[in-house]
Amino acid sequence: MKNNRTFLEKLLDGAEVEWKPLKDILIRTKGTKITAAEMKILHKDNAPLKIFAGGKTFALVNFEDIPEKDINKNPSIIVKSRGIIEFEYYDKPFSHKNEMWSYYSNDKNINIKYIYYVLKNQEPYFQNLGSKMQMPQIATPDTDKYLVPIPPLSVQTEIVKILDALTALTSELTSELILRRKQYEYYREKLLSFDSLEQLNMGGAKKKLIDVAIYAKVRILADKLDKENYVGVENLLQNKLGKTSSNYVPTDGAFIEYLPNDILIGNIRPYLRKIWLSDRKGGTNGDVLVIRLTDENILPRYLYHILANEHFFEYNVKYSKGAKMPRGDKAAILQYEFDVPPLEEQQHIVSILDKFETLTNSITEGLPLAIEQSQKRYEYYRELLLSFSGSNQ
Structure with missing residues (x-):
């Protein structure tokens, strides 16, 4: 029967899993009082402190731009509690708007990145919970009281190691896609313009x-x-x-x-x-x-x-x-x-640009397909590794 054990069961190897409310294992922190307009004014490219708002909105500011007490320097899980409800992990100095909150850990038996992956896997639950409001949102008790599975630290660390590797692959592919699209634009601009009269004199x-x-x-x-x-x-x-x-x-x-x-x-x-x-x-x-x-x-x-x-x-x-x-x-x-240019030259240009287009835009081949497959692989293993037996509510 041992060979029929799931991947997660093999990781656990008989170890017990406790279910605990988030508030019992993490420390909740507040943000800073700041408006969207103020964030826009304070933003400076390459500034060291990131301030999070809802969705993908953020500002980079200097440390002296907000009260020191509002700066969090611990690796944390940021709860984006309004609009698009989601969780984000961040391990550099940060703050966030005060309608949001975040969590960090002082418990040596808790890997904060593991808790992040657990919550990330449960985003649909929290999004459904928040959808009952006219403006989708959740409150602090919704996360404070949420029960999370706590396996031994060694298992938490191994799960994080696997999911980090899969996430890194998707990030690398996405970075590669951005680079290739820039190359595509460069070559399209270069190939579709005449640099000298000699080309025009060749029949173009x-x-x-x-x-x-x-x-x-x-x-x-x-x-x-x-x-x-x-x-x-x-x-x-x-x-x-x-x-x-x-x-x-x-x-x-x-x-x-x-x-x-x-x-x-x-x-x-x-x-x-x-x-x-x-x-x-x-x-x-x-x-x-x-x-x-x-x-x-x-x-x-x-x-x-x-x-x-x-x-x-x-x-x-x-x-x-x-x-x-x-x-x-x-x-x-x-x-x-x-x-x-002449037809022969057009065909040559098209053959080059078509290869770039397939690589950067095709959803049936090329980098977009590779990114989609990588993301699905990550989500599959995240579900597989975090499907602990027992109710979490």
């Missing part, structure tokens, strides 16, 4: 979009559309990441038809950088521009890379109209000018 030329493409106007009926071929601005992804399936599909009316190799660009809030090169026939609405090539001397993927270039989006934002909900200026977009 400068063109305006109006000279080589049109806006599609033909209509398609709603009964030809489904969640995979209907594209609204909502299911175009930000930062040039393509599109996802639509949560909404119209049931009547006629819509702008797009075809394979058309380029769809979100025309509301152009700073969101929404663009997709179509691989199918479908329909869209007036919030999305459908750009169709008319020049056979330009490759569709070359034009896509031209319009996915940061230079184009800066141009689009510059000429957009409206304050609260800016829209791209369709006439100005058609005046966008870019370099067009």
Whole structure:
């Protein structure tokens, strides 16, 4: 029967697990009285003290910017108790807004990082608890009284070691993705602009979009559309990441038809950088521009890379109209000018940029897939390692 033991049972090797309220094993600390406006004013890049607010919001400040009594220098678990309820581990000097709280340990038999992983695994429980309020939030008794499993310190340490390693892998992959995307932008900028007149003299030329493409106007009926071929601005992804399936599909009316190799660009809030090169026939609405090539001397993927270039989006934002909900200026977009080398050179450029796109953006291969798989592996082992028998409430 010994071979049938779970991974956790093998770690425990018969040792007992106690269940204790958080308040009995950790020390709860308060934050500092500070407003969002004050955080913004005090923030200095590379300052040594981090002040946490809700969600991903924080400020970096100097030690003298807040009262010394409000600075926590112990490795701690920060409880983000409003809005998006979650837990964060931090092991450098910090403080947080006073509607939040944090915990640290003075008990030599408690590994604070282990308790963090336990609470992180139970975030859905606390989020559900907080969802009963109009503004999702939890109170200190919700965490103080929460029962957590306490195995021997050696087991806590081993669990932390495993989960830290899995977390580090995801972080490394994410850092690699950020670096590769910067390289992608660099090479796209470099490859899509002529550095000398010699390249122009090799058969290339400068063109305006109006000279080589049109806006599609033909209509398609709603009964030809489904969640995979209907594209609204909502299911175009930000930062040039393509599109996802639509949560909404119209049931009547006629819509702008797009075809394979058309380029769809979100025309509301152009700073969101929404663009997709179509691989199918479908329909869209007036919030999305459908750009169709008319020049056979330009490759569709070359034009896509031209319009996915940061230079184009800066141009689009510059000429957009409206304050609260800016829209791209369709006439100005058609005046966008870019370099067009011979077809052979276009193909060479496309082959290089496509490799970068697959590496940095593809969800079926490349780094995004590796990050997703790594995160799932971490969550699987976190659940496996923290599934102690017995009720925690």
